[in-house]
Amino acid sequence: MGSMARVNIAAVPIPGVDADAGRVVESMVASAPEPASHETPELTKPATIEPVAPEPEIVPIVSLRDVAQGLLKHITRERMITAVLACVSIGTLFLIWYLGTKYRFEFYIRFKNVPTPAEVFQQAMQVGLSNKFVYNIAMSVRRILTGFAIAIAIGVPLGLMIGRYARVRDLFMPVTEILRPIPAIAWVPMSIMLWPNNEAAIVFITFIGAFFPILLNTIHGVHSLDGVLIRAGRCLGANEPQLFWNVILPGSLPHIFTGLAVGMGVAWVSLIAAEMISGQYGVGYFTWEAYSLVDYPAIMLGMITIGVLGLACSGIIRMVGVLLMPWLAFASGSKR
């Protein structure tokens, strides 16, 4: 009877695994010790856990097949409508731009000097493939990534500590509250004085922009963690470091990612401002330079480039978030 039960278990389909994985389990069952049957309530054997053969391979929580199926499932009527509306939204913007420049609209708002979409497109073809422009983009991206990475490296651990320990909070929160209202742009003069070169100064300003949203959202994440989860972790034997790594960090992760998304936006604002004021190279510098040289199409190109880069960065953060937190798809608050 016991062995019958084993076969049943082997036949249980395990989601996300190929059906034939069960076959391997079955063959391993033969070597498993004969378990006590759990179907009779009166047992003669004291507290032992029946062994069930382990799965030979560790199943990833999300397999590629799951992801593919999930994506296919999501192409629904709702999604189609969403996509169409997105096109309408962006299309309208282009239409206003096109009509405004075509008829040189001038009533309070002046489209007189605004370049047409075609001019900008030509500019993009001309400049966009030049080494100089690509180098400008590369510089901006490098600054963003450096500043943002430092902001994560300091903001997340510090936020977790401040959220968890009252003493750390008492030590760091006063200085945080004073520094936080100062916008990153206001740091530009100080930053130029403070750092040995322009490059470090710009990265610092980017860091400042990203740091506070990340820090504050991380703190909020720790505070909003359900206390019962911490108690559950403790009574399952987790010591403080284990609790930190296995409960507090994953539990705060959704809020941390909110912080990253907001922080990335502020980081771009700060970066562009810093590049315009003090920079050499970079998309912000490119845009400002174009203004100085009265190169109108280049201004538009710079703006569009900033928009696309910002969008790409947010998209990457969101994607990493979905990959790191697959459980959120099922959370009660999610729109499903």
Place this chain on the structure above:
Amino acid sequence: MTVIDADTEVRKGFIDVRSMGVTFGSGDSAVVAVKDVSLNVQPGEFVSLIGPSGCGKSTLLSIVAGFVKPTSGEAVLDGKPITRPGSDRGVVFQQYSLFPWLSVRKNVEFGLKMAGENQNKRNITARSLLDLAGLLSFENHYPDQLSGGMKQRIGIVRALATSPQVLLMDEPFGALDTQTRVVMQEILTNIWQQFRISVLFITHDIEESIFLSDRIYVMTARPGRIKAEIKVPLPRPRKAEMTDSPEFMNLVQELKGLIREESLAAMAPELKDRGLSGFGMKVGPKGVGEIF
């Protein structure tokens, strides 16, 4: 009654609570939650603690779990005073307490991982326990994909994964609907009989406490004290049909009598002081609405 074979090794899981008192706050705002409570759970015994809401029964459990320190007295497990939470005491909470970011199996493995067990051992134990809970096919699901009853079953086997000596349960079925609750009670008795583990079970449900327990402690309204200790002589294994037997009914009546007084005291002490009994039934022609 508890089944303890004479020839088995020295059984562990003896909980001894000695003249325990808990006061929250100090000065004028001090609230005495628990006052001079002594109780014990013998190794392998299933003991329920029942009382009106707010009587401090959850506080008592928190002390045995190690989350709260008592103001006076002490809680002792197998001769050692309890000072902090530990994996020798499994706890099942009233709220769902599964980690939402871990799959069902990883949740069950959690305690073993903290104890430094290797992946293989963790996997075997977790899968065996999930099989026992009838949820092996859900091992790779996330908690948010499961129903309340499933979550609590996983909560129970997760607490058992580290082979604790005692299981502390704080109204674990309180959030479940009646049908699920009855099934869960049967599942719990089965699991308990397999593991022969000491259980301290908090509830405010009279039938539930009788169905599950070897012994029941009835607590008074705040400040919580032990009002009565009642043995449940019903045979094991318990079946759902037993709830219709005369013995069961008699126990229900006895407990109802004990608890009604306390519930009334907890809900409306001012009513009790005025000498009114029952839920305002003696109030007279003006009706109940007038006095609240």
